[in-house]
Amino acid sequence: MSLDTKTWQRLEDKAHELRSLTLDTVVWAGGGHIGGSLSAMDVLTVLYHEIMNFDPKKLDGPDRDRFVLSKGHIGVGFAPVLADLGCFPKDWLKNFNHTGSPLGMHPDGSKVPGVEIATGSLGHGLSIATGMAAAAKLSGRAFRTYCLLGDGECNEGSVWEAAMAASHFKLGSLVGIVDRNKAMIDGMTEDVMSLEPFADKWRAFGWDVFDVDGHNIPQLVETFRAADTINDRPVMVIANTIKGEGIGSIAGNYKWHYGSFGADQAVEGHKELDAYHASRVAKIKEK
Numbered sequence: 597m598s599l600d601t602k603t604w605q606r607l608e609d610k611a612h613e614l615r616s617l618t619l620d621t622v623v624w625a626g627g628g629h630i631g632g633s634l635s636a637m638d639v640l641t642v643l644y645h646e647i648m649n650f651d652p653k654k655l656d657g658p659d660r661d662r663f664v665l666s667k668g669h670i671g672v673g674f675a676p677v678l679a680d681l682g683c684f685p686k687d688w689l690k691n692f693n694h695t696g697s698p699l700g701m702h703p704d705g706s707k708v709p710g711v712e713i714a715t716g717s718l719g720h721g722l723s724i725a726t727g728m729a730a731a732a733k734l735s736g737r738a739f740r741t742y743c744l745l746g747d748g749e750c751n752e753g754s755v756w757e758a759a760m761a762a763s764h765f766k767l768g769s770l771v772g773i774v775d776r777n778k779a780m781i782d783g784m785t786e787d788v789m790s791l792e793p794f795a796d797k798w799r800a801f802g803w804d805v806f807d808v809d810g811h812n813i814p815q816l817v818e819t820f821r822a823a824d825t826i827n828d829r830p831v832m833v834i835a836n837t838i839k840g841e842g843i844g845s846i847a848g849n850y851k852w853h854y855g856s857f858g859a860d861q862a863v864e865g866h867k868e869l870d871a872y873h874a875s876r877v878a879k880i881k882e883k
């Protein structure tokens with residue numbers, strides 16, 4: 597089923613708005629993990645604005661879909677998504693990571709509405725999400741649990757323990773997503789600790805795998821819809837992305853894992869984001 601152009605346009609516009617708000621938040625914070633925030637923004641947009649059962653007015657609703665940001669260092673990209681949805685005032689973003697702010701570099705579920713669980717220490721999110729999916733199964737509830745991991749994060753052995761358990765317990769409501777931007781904090785994944793053949797590894801652990809373009813909105817929507825029909829084993833979506841995607845001058849450069857933007861640089865950054873958005877929207881018109 598292909599995505600109608602109205603929905604595609606809406607999601608493109610939202611992803612652009614969120615990339616722009618992320619850049620602003622990096623400026624207000626004095627620095628942040630912009631590379632991995634931008635690589636993940638299309639996935640976050642599609643999940644929160646098309647796929648997940650998420651109501652900012654019912655954050656404790658027992659049947660809400662769960663989202664675990666296992667790559668918790670991208671709080672600077674995640675907070676704009678939640679603020680934009682109305683989980684807390686957008687003004688909070690202006691104090692992101694300032695002393696006394698509820699918004700630290702890593703999201704804290706005890707302080708930030710909409711955050712299911714505190715993350716930031718890599719390697720834990722998939723185990724937590726596995727527990728949530730097990731709870732859904734044991735309680736007979738129909739919610740799904742989505743867990744976003746980094747590819748560098750998959751160097752953590754605990755990720756593979758969770759992978760083994762989720763498949764053993766046939767947790768069909770669990771959907772993992774790896775932001776496969778091929779870059780981590782100190783280099784490219786294949787140089788630091790190679791992951792390939794990555795999809796085969798997940799398959800060998802008993803997961804159903806979708807290997808997709810993580811910047812292609814129609815493909816992401818179609819993939820998550822297909823994942824929703826699989827109920828007998830966990831699903832892993834390998835979202836092939838580019839670190840820093842949207843700002844051409846930083847895209848693909850692992851050194852932009854974390855960085856800061858001064859006011860002038862941010863003006864240029866916004867121009868690049870606008871041009872990027874225009875080029876993507878042009879593809880809708882070509883359809």
Ligand SMILES: Cc1ncc(C[n+]2csc(CCOP(=O)(O)OP(=O)(O)O)c2C)c(N)n1
Nearest residue numbers: 632669716717718746747748749779780781
């Ligand atoms: C247990 C743990 N070790 C080290 C870090 C520091 N750290 C933060 S981000 C990062 C790299 C993560 O790379 P990746 O998962 O590929 O993230 P992305 O490129 O998507 O931002 C590291 C090592 C951490 N947060 N947690």
